[in-house]
Amino acid sequence: MYLSPDEIHQNRLDTLHAIEAASQAWIDATGKLSELILRAGRQMLDESERHLSQLAQPGASLPLSIGSLDAWRSDSAELVRDSFAIIAQAHQTxxxxxxxxxxxxxxxxxxxxxxxxxxxxxxxxxxxxxxxxALEQAETCLNELTDSATRGVGAMEEQVRQIAEALASTADEAPPAAPAPRRTRKPRAQ
Structure with a gap:
């Protein structure tokens, strides 16, 4: 059975709605990324203002402490994690x-x-x-690839989260102990 004119019209509308939805997903992601970057910029300006006010006081030295570096590292890790989450959501959509x-x-x-x-x-x-x-097999393959891509995005989000947590860990935590050096055997002389 051929498609009726109404079905053809509906398919065209569905296509336009899909394009609009995909565009809107990326527009929303861009807006969220802009807000995220703006927030990070404001935090940096506030931090810089605080450092400058400390330097302006008599007898002040450069106020870069380990604590402020840890805070910066934690903020940067959060920014990376949030950025990847926004992009991953738009990609999945x-x-x-x-x-x-x-x-x-x-x-x-x-x-x-x-x-x-x-x-x-x-x-x-x-x-x-x-x-x-062949078309049905290609559709099945596409669905499997889409599922795999969705799982890949989820796995990537988890890895980014783990990296961000590792970066955000404070300097108070002891780094993991280095493995003991391996001893090599000397060959016996015969």
């Missing part, structure tokens, strides 16, 4: 939209192929049936 749009496109193709099979001779119908099978 884009993947979901793409998957849905491909499903709509595939449905239209399958309907056209079903109609063509009904009105074709046996050989042509068999060829179209093979193309339809």
């Amino acid at each position: 884009t993947l979901q939209i793409a998957r849905k749009q491909v499903g709509i496109f595939d449905l239209a193709l399958k309907r056209g192929m079903a109609h063509a099979i009904q009105h074709a001779d046996a050989e042509t119908g068999s060829a179209i049936s093979h193309v339809r099978t």
Whole structure:
């Protein structure tokens, strides 16, 4: 069965809505990243103002303490973690939209192929049936790739979170002990 004019119109509207949704996801992500960078800039300006006011006092020395470096490192780690979370969310939204749009496109193709099979001779119908099978396999493969990409984004977010936590750890924590040096055997002389 061919698609009716209303179904074609609806497919076009769905495509436009998918493009709009993908664009909106990235516009939102850009806005969130801008807010994040603006917040970090304000924090840096406040910190700089505090340091300058300390330096302006008589007898003041450079006020870079380990504590302020730890705070800076912690803030930087949080900024990186939040940035990756925003980008990952936009990426996952884009993947979901793409998957849905491909499903709509595939449905239209399958309907056209079903109609063509009904009105074709046996050989042509068999060829179209093979193309339809290949299309279904490609759709399955795309869904698996999309799932894998979504899992990859989740794994990346977890790694970034772990790195950010490691960077944010304070200097008070002892670094992990270095492994003991390995002893090598000297070959025996014969």
